[in-house]
Amino acid sequence: MKTYNLASSAQGWASKISELLKQVLGTERFPVDIVTLAQEYSMQIYPNEPIIAVQGADLPGFEGALYRLKKGWAVFYNDSIRSKGRIKFTLAHEFGHYLIHRLDHPEGMQCTSQDTVRWDSAYGLIEQQANTFAANLLMPFDDFRSQIPATTRVTLDMLSHCADRYGVSLMAATLQWLRYTAKRAVLVVSRDGYVLWSRSSEPAFKSGVYFKTSENLIEIPSTALPNRTDLLVDGRASIQHPANVWLNEEVQEVVLMADQYDFAISLLLLDGSSTFELPEDDYI
Ligand SMILES: [Zn+2]
Incomplete structure (x- = not known):
């Protein structure tokens, strides 16, 4: 082959x-x-x-x-x-x-x-x-980095700006950002209260923050935003969770969108910067 x-x-x-x-x-x-x-x-x-x-x-x-x-x-x-x-x-x-x-x-x-x-x-x-x-x-990395530097703590507005700039979905822009950011962040796609799949940024992965969806059926927390549709405005919301809700540390959860697909998309933003350097070149 x-x-x-x-x-x-x-x-x-x-x-x-x-x-x-x-x-x-x-x-x-x-x-x-x-x-x-x-x-x-x-x-x-x-x-x-x-x-x-x-x-x-x-x-x-x-x-x-x-x-x-x-x-x-x-x-x-x-x-x-x-x-x-x-x-x-x-x-x-x-x-x-x-x-x-x-x-x-x-x-x-x-x-x-x-x-x-x-x-x-x-x-x-x-x-x-x-x-x-x-x-x-x-979404070439050189241009994306000029819009959102790797060390910047991202907001939904920044990601929305990039999705508009590149004419792609918010999820596609977020997945590309996850590939180069120096911040710890995890994208979690869930349906009916269970994680379908997730993607961690390299710094998050290396700090042990990831979900093993291939081995386990993982239930999302009862207070996670996909379970709190009352908090959504235009399919979007942001909430700060204490430790031991999503992870054993504090997490800011941003829900990207809920209506375009038949699943919910949560972006988990974690504190603490990476202790290692990411290469400037594409590493995937
Ligand atoms: Zn194909």
């Missing part, structure tokens, strides 16, 4: 195209116009098999797809999805499959919401690569 080098495929492609956009568009390159980019860039580098269509389609059970056509490729998103940010991420994910995986998948691919929404290592390598490509193309 062919093995891929993540750095030279997903990250390599994303930084190459980001550089190009920076040169051509400068500070006006955000949000990335993925529809035009996918078609024009593929025509430039692979004129014999460009992406010739990017559009919505009836894709029950799938978030997006890459299909082979007679003279090129088509990228589709599920047209029942209303979130523009989610669609943009899906299109970038499929563009990543086109660049990195089309030779091994000559007829194309279909991707579920699990493939594109959850950036988790439990999922296949090629889905991870497509997500890494999409995240780094739409």
